[in-house]
Amino acid sequence: MVQYVIQTIAFQLFFLMVYDFLLKKETFFNWNRAYLLGTALLSLLIPLIKIERFKYVVSQEYIISLPEIFLGNTKQQEPDVIVLDPVIILPKTFWSWELMFFLGALIAMMLLSFKFLKVYKLLLKNPKKKVGNLHIINLLKSNVAFSFFKYIFLGELINENEKKAILKHEMVHVKQYHSLDLLFFEVLRILFWFNPLVYMYQNRIGELHEFLADAQAVKTENKNTYYQNLLSQVFDTKKISFINPFFKQSLIKKRIVMLQKSKSKQINLLKYALLIPLVFGMLIYTSCAQEQVKNSTEQLSISEQIETLKASLDAKEGQLTDEEKSSLLELLKNVNFSKSESNPWKISVVQNEVNEDIDVPFAVIEQVPVFPGCEGLSNNNDRKACMSKEISMFVNENFNTKIAKEHNLTGKQRINVIFKINKAGNVVALQARAPHPALEVEAIRVISSLPKMIPGKQKGKLVNVPYSLPIIFQVADEKSDTNKG
Structure with a gap:
């Protein structure tokens, strides 16, 4: 479990570094959205994938391993027993890692429930109307604007001229299911509450949602008017991590800069191809990495033992006489071969009883x-x-x-x-x-x-x-x- 968490965090760090240094400033907003969601999911799955072929990417010529040899009817009978996985007994303390993990997850789940409760209260206490598939909530005595799935919350104190542009912006969030993205990271925050990179992922996807909505909204709005709407009113939006707020001070400047930015050249799409060797390298690493405690031994059947020796004899064709070959094959009846991850070959010569x-x-x-x-x-x-x-x-x-x-x-x-x-x-x-x-x-x-x-x-x-x-x-x-x- 610890190894899985470490690998997940390491992969997320690599993915975020690639995003921040190469992709963040591009105007390929849909590609960036797919990248953030995809890499967050890949970082969870890659540590679980073990591809057998990748274990041998490093040539065996560079690995020198001498066999362990046990002669006679020795008390040490490792090849003749089933070696069970090691049992690790840790001290039974109240503040065990398992308890801390579940306690943190419980607190994170309670916080998410509290956020849902706040949104639910806003739905109950304020008048609402349905426009097509949308539900418009008129927030009394408020200048807040945000959306959550098919619900768009608009403060009654917002200027009517500005409401039109805000509504178009929030409809983009609704149509593209941005709330679903944010809830995905909310779930990750419960499972990986101790991992700061999950919060960074959610912050990046939240910014990207605003860029996407702005880019769509200005297609039918005058850019200068849209800028004025952003600058004229900077409201205190409810601090709920899974909603899409229209007015957010920390994002206003970034949104204006991104709106003024020229579209990225198509050639820059090649940057996303970097994901292929990155994922490939991670798969090689996880496939080659050995588990810390695992020391199980995979035994070969008698027929496999015979085939192994025959292959070895065939390779030495011309170097051994027929009599020597017969003697070696006879000896095989009393020989056990076994393979393990830590030692490719173990040989045990056992006396007949x-x-x-x-x-x-x-x-x-x-x-x-x-x-x-x-x-x-x-x-x-x-x-x-x-x-x-x-x-x-x-x-x-x-x-x-x-x-x-x-x-x-x-x-x-x-x-x-x-x-x-x-x-x-x-x-x-x-x-x-x-x-x-x-x-x-x-x-x-x-x-x-x-x-x-x-x-x-x-x-x-x-x-x-x-x-x-x-x-x-x-x-x-x-x-x-x-x-x-």
Whole structure:
């Protein structure tokens, strides 16, 4: 989540810099409107897009990675177990990041509701009339002018000659659905209340709406008269961020400057083409970026292992004798290959054992054990992901974080847990390693209390399946907590 927010803010910053330095002064108002709305949406979507082909834009020739080799029947059986995603246990403080986020979003939502209430009160308290599809609200004892969707609010104190020009201006806002743009950014302000760039986006789109409406209004009005209307009366409009006010002091000068500006040359439209390489570069970045905590391993099937070695042997055609090839292929029966993001290849040479109660590794198992609630998923990868999520939630809810204070533990504590889901669906053969024995005991207690699962199957028979689970316990810094208090 944190990585997503950081990427979103970074992309919005790039997009706004391009707008301010290259596009803002152009008179392509509709193009600029599409740019602001489109890039605001793209900044939210691009971090979620992962294109596999873009992962290999950087040539593998520049990546040197030596394999890890485990010989014999070693206790460390990473390739033969299902490695669950790490469980991160953060200190349970009242002012957690999640609570701050939801509290900020709640306040932002309340503010938006208050703005809606102000507009609704104006609708109730003032006389109104319908002209076609428009609703004209006559604001009593007011010199305010603004619009909101199909409602145009005009103060009764505004000069009748000026009302005509103002009405044409506000009708542009209505016809082009400018209120919809502003509400889109209001929603973003609720979800990303902590992000100042969202407010900057809304400010830019608000300015642009006025330029668009002015450009349309002066087509049927005398420019000099229109300028006088803008300058003669600078009223205090209601400060509501999702309305389109006609009189706004901070915008009057900019609107007049933009009205006097000559139309931009068509060749300047090429500036918008800059968006293509910009988005392309962002997609490459998000596709290549590795998740901070993810350390899952994708195992190859036996047939893929054989094909991999055969391809390697074919590449060495003429360098190996037939006898050497046969020996290598025979050796393959006792070799496990696996791939991971952090290490392209891991090789494990395992000794053959004769054991009636076989532990089936993830590389070959047909059906992994299923956590309660994950039964509807159709393939092993989805079931594994579901189990990781459920176990992570279970450990976070049940792990006794008071252990840290009881044993004066500080900093990051890593606990490695190994267990099996047996033929009955129960957790067995639990082992844990941690910097302190109390953490090992607590980890075993929590994992042993996992609910009964649907056991794994291989060739229609129930089997044992081994798992490895890293738990990272981030102990709260008492000194910093004391300072905060």
